[in-house]
Amino acid sequence: MSDETAYLTDLAEVLWPCGGLLGRRNRPLRSASKASGTPLGPIREYLPIPSAYNPRVILPATDRYAAVRGIAAFTQRHSFGERLRAALLSTAFASGMAPLLLRDRLRVGSGHTIEHALSEALGRELVIAIHVGPPRANRKPVLLLLTPEGRTAGYAKVGVNALTSRLVAAETDALRLLSGTPLRDVTVPRLLHAGEWNSRPLLVQEALPIGSRTDRPTRRQLLRCVVQVAGLEPITRRPLAASPYLRALAGRVAALGDRPEAGALGAALRRLPDVRMPFGAWHGDLTRWNVASTARRAFLWDWERLAFGVPVGFDALHYELNESVQAGVRQGVRRWLDSGSALLADPVLAATGLRRSAAATVMALYLVDLATRYLHDRQAEAGGRLAAVDDWLLPALADLEERAIREAASN
Known part of the structure; x- marks a missing residue:
């Protein structure tokens, strides 16, 4: 059984504890749940797309409309090639051909399931x-x-392990907080339900009006969104060395223990200059997949990484890094070293008190923060695209350390 098939069977056990079976069209099935030894009763059938060995979406086999809507909803922020493949898949479902073309099946019984809950x-x-x-x-x-x-x-989210359960719980808390703290030009999904399913945290939130009338944010829209999120708490300017943020980040790095990357990250923090910078809130995962805009408004979701008291500009750097690496990590990071600096110098962010002499220091802090997150979450072991921090992040951090020292000295 491949790792991805194992993931699918574990997922079936969480969502459908009444019993699930994996198989192929016209072939015997095998268990996808510990409870599957019991009779399944009336069976509902789902199709893992593109296959049980590479599941990206799971669609109802007998509800064409729901399948087509699911494909459209899950590919709105993707690349042209991915959207083209999605259009072909939508056509196959709309015509009724998809169940004939797709081999793998996930069949679940009639007991109490996530749909019922x-x-x-x-x-x-x-x-x-x-x-x-x-x-x-x-x-x-x-x-x-x-x-x-x-x-x-x-939309609903369910935790499937310790990390994702913690993130679902964190997003629930974030949405509760944001419901009482409206943002002027940013719409946040309302929390519709919070509870548990199969002893795991369950979150339901409203669907934002994302579609043909929204697009990726322009640079100005993005930075306006970044500043408004930063303003979820009063923005304060202080020297880096006097900030609670630096102490907290150093503690997170120290908690990595004897991981080989920890030494380089700790040394980088100690070498950064003590420049003044603004601190505020950040979304924590602002990417093209989590934001859409109209001319006047941004729609922002996936708030599971919301944090406070961080250097202003982190969200802009995170968005720009994820955009830069779309065509390749190393080449993209080299571009980001320049484009990220230009973003931080924009007048929209400068209005928060972010000076050019602090830009490289803020970028270096962002990389240390991101590396620490990836290492604590064990992203490399899970195959995350940017997770190999020693391959790209540590060299970029070394470049930024030197730039930060020069910028601070020239101020």
Whole structure:
């Protein structure tokens, strides 16, 4: 059994503890759940796409409309090639050909399932389509909730291990906090339900109006969003050495123990100049997959990494890094060393008190923070794209250390 098939069987056990079976069209099935020794009763069938060996989405086999809506919802922020493949897949489902073309099946029984729990929580009958995404430590199912008439009722997340359970719980807390702290030009999804499913945290939030009328943010829209999120707490300017943030980050690095990267990260923190910079809140994972904009408004979701008291500009750097590496990590990081610096020098961020002489220091702090997150989450072991921090991040950090010292000296 491949790692991905094992992940799918574990996921089936979380979502459908009544019993699930993996198999192929017209072939015997094998267990996908510890409970599958019991009779399944009336069977519902799902299709892992593109296969059980590489599951990215799981779609209902007998509900064409829900499947098509699921494909559209889960590919809106993706590349042109991915959207083209999604269009072909949508056509196959709409025509009824998909179940004939796709071999792998996930069949679940009629006991109490995640669909029942969600229907009870929202007080209406629901159909689900599931996004699981590529391998990474924080991979968890995101469920698109649809009414039988095809209306989107919201999105749900379920923790599947210790890390993802912690993140689902953190996002629940973040949405509760944000409900009482409205942002002027940023819309945040409302929390519809918080509870447990199969002894794991369950979160349901509203679906934001993302579609043909929204697009990726422009540079100005992005920075306006960054500043408003930073302002979730009063923005304060202080020397780096006097900041609670530096002490907290040093503690997180020390908690890595004897990992070989920890020494380089700790040494980098000690060498950074003690420059003044603004501190505020950050979303923590602001990427093209978590934000969409109109001319006047941004829609921002996936708040599981919300944190306070961090250097202003981290969200802009995170967005820019993820954009830069789309065509390749090493080449993209080299571009980011310049484009990130230019973003931090923009007047929108300068208005928060961020000076050019602090830009390289902020960028270096962001890399140390990101590396520490990846190492604690064990992203490299899970196959995360940017997780090999010794391959690209530590060399970039060394470059930024030298630049930070020069900038501080020239001020």
